[in-house]
Amino acid sequence: MSSFKDQTSFIRLNHYPPCPIPHLALGVGRHKDAGGLTILAQDDIGGLEVQEGKTDGEWIRVKPTPDAYIIKCWKDTIQVWSNDEYESVEHRVVVNPERKRFSNSILLQSIALYLIEPWRSWANEKNPAKSKAYNWGMLFYSSEEQQFQEA
Ligand SMILES: O=C(O)CCC(=O)C(=O)O
Ligand SMILES: [Fe+2]
Secondary structure, rough: HHHHOOOOOOOEEEEEOOOOOOOOOOOEEEOOOOEEEEEEEOOOOOEEEEOOOOOOEEEEEOOOOOOEEEEEOHHHHHHHHOOOOOOOOOOEEEOOOOOOEEEEEEEOOOOOOOEOOOOOOOOOOOOOOOOOOOHHHHHHHHHHHHHHHOO
């Protein structure tokens, strides 16, 4: 369908099996989401953690809330658009020794040809652009696979 041509949004269905050595393994290693917005649904097991502060901060557990979605706005694209006013937050998933966990992420992202750059309302003469413009599709297709293999 031409109306979906070049769009890169997708759904990820995550299954984390129980792990007998949770202190030695991660469900998903530390990373920042690169796209625009993530809508995440998770079961009652928990495991998602966000990092406080910029780097080497404490990992804070995101408590599962029944029937609630987590909207993750802190993503790299938004950081660039807002000229670092909103910072992308690092997160990871820890595993459970006894119970499996499921989560689903809807990752809303721009079309492949789109050029991501700070918006003029955020970057101007007084506050120069902190990022250079980059082509979303080139970044996405070169790094997306790799991100989850690193876990
Ligand atoms: O399973 C989760 O809670 C989060 C997974 C995640 O970080 C992602 O899909 O980008
Ligand atoms: Fe993520």
